[in-house]
Amino acid sequence: MAKPDIGGAPPEQSVFVLELPSDPRVIEGAVGYLSDRLRAYDFDGSRLTLNFRVGMAEVLANAMIYGNGSDPDKRVRVEVELSRDAVSVQVQDEGTGFDPGHVPDPTLPENLDLCGGRGIFLIRTLMDEVRYNDAGNCVRLVLRRDESRRRASGE
Amino acid sequence: MAKPDIGGAPPEQSVFVLELPSDPRVIEGAVGYLSDRLRAYDFDGSRLTLNFRVGMAEVLANAMIYGNGSDPDKRVRVEVELSRDAVSVQVQDEGTGFDPGHVPDPTLPENLDLCGGRGIFLIRTLMDEVRYNDAGNCVRLVLRRDESRRRASGE
Amino acid sequence: MSFHTSKNNGVVVVDVDGQLIVGNRQELKQKVLDELEGGERKFLIDFSNTGYIDSSGLGVLVSLSKKIREQGGELRLANLNEDLRTLFELTKLDTLFNIADTREAALTGF
Amino acid sequence: MSFHTSKNNGVVVVDVDGQLIVGNRQELKQKVLDELEGGERKFLIDFSNTGYIDSSGLGVLVSLSKKIREQGGELRLANLNEDLRTLFELTKLDTLFNIADTREAALTGF
Ligand SMILES: Nc1ncnc2c1ncn2[C@@H]1O[C@H](COP(=O)(O)OP(=O)(O)O)[C@@H](O)[C@H]1O
């Protein structure tokens, strides 16, 4: 009764910001929240459950753990622009950055049984656009709602 | 190795801000994060695990659900000032507020088997200071590290 | 947070792992109501592995207790740690529930 | 997220409920390593109830598989949904693991 009407279609575009602590325990809740927002803009299927959820979880984990060094005094700023066409997310940490150009390919046979090194690969594989700033402490991701390319799959 | 030194004593005071989505799924992670911060300032025992965790979870839930009406477009702003003496938390929602003066006592016999109505009672019981602004959409809580009063218990 | 259900001599025993709070209490409620619907009447919730409970978690316990009683059944609680005991005392819910120190004590004479 | 472990004809079966991600993968790792330490050699992880897995979850699986093999044991995986299949294919980890469609298929001939 006192609840706002959430039945109608959402506005053409939503823009919002989160400031998250550098704590992996909030990743699951934040990704769950963001996924619901995307669902309201008709994102669904593996674009939502695989590409968005895994890509987003990776980016947040890297910002919290590598960028902010799990320093509880540092925050991760997430800026989201969401429409029916695409979601664009900018994730900024308070670290000194890194060189995203120099990341070994985890799918090479010699890297296959390494425990780490798949995060950035997955971000790049799952998202449609991935652009780090020069420092490497801010990344802008774009995921389009329709799978317009890549991942030649069965259908 | 690349991790920052987290062994040393924390500074005299920490001040920080979170901007959380109105989604109950982030409450547990946020409370877990905040509890760890308090632990670094020597909060422990039931002051931490009961008073702080439950009081904080209640305040966040009320801000998200009642204040913001679970509206995904609205955020909850959490400002924390933390020292070895006390933690002060200000929680602001984007709602129109309410009158916190008019909340029935859930411990009266006739209210005992109601499902709801224990949130504000618990906040007031567990925290040392609880002050709502005039509108009722912003609350400032203080919890001192040492139990200086109330809750006459065994020790 | 997660729940494990087991059956012990006609008593449905539910272990609550983690927090029982607004984000997940519906799961517990549904689980117990399903068993009630299925004809079960004796329920024990074991809090050995529970962290904290918020007011909506308490509310679910009150609501379940009522619904079970309406069907002629009973809900008992066991293994509340010191924090949880205090929480039940502050809210006077310790007067509403049958609270046992241990699982065994709760199962005895159910 | 939570794990349930059970034993089936000498195979330790672990069900992963929820997400297997950086915030909780250590729990899974510890659970399996404890069993390995205790002498168990055959492991099956069942992903029927798993949501998503991130790179550190994948890392834990790779690491466990290695450690189990070093002790002469084997780790098998079962019940990957379409998303998880794709994840294993994208990372080429489908070539590293014995992945069965069903739990029964995985247990057969273990
Ligand atoms: N936001 C960031 N800030 C600083 N360094 C980063 C950041 N994100 C990634 N890195 C660096 O890139 C490396 C590769 O990351 P990733 O591909 O996610 O694999 P992994 O996490 O397994 O090391 C990390 O080890 C880290 O050194």
Ligand SMILES: Nc1ncnc2c1ncn2[C@@H]1O[C@H](COP(=O)(O)OP(=O)(O)O)[C@@H](O)[C@H]1O
């Ligand atoms: N931040 C808030 N904004 C608006 N209303 C609130 C807020 N916090 C609490 N309330 C109101 O106070 C009432 C009592 O809250 P509470 O004591 O937590 O019990 P319950 O959540 O079980 O209703 C709520 O039902 C709600 O109407």
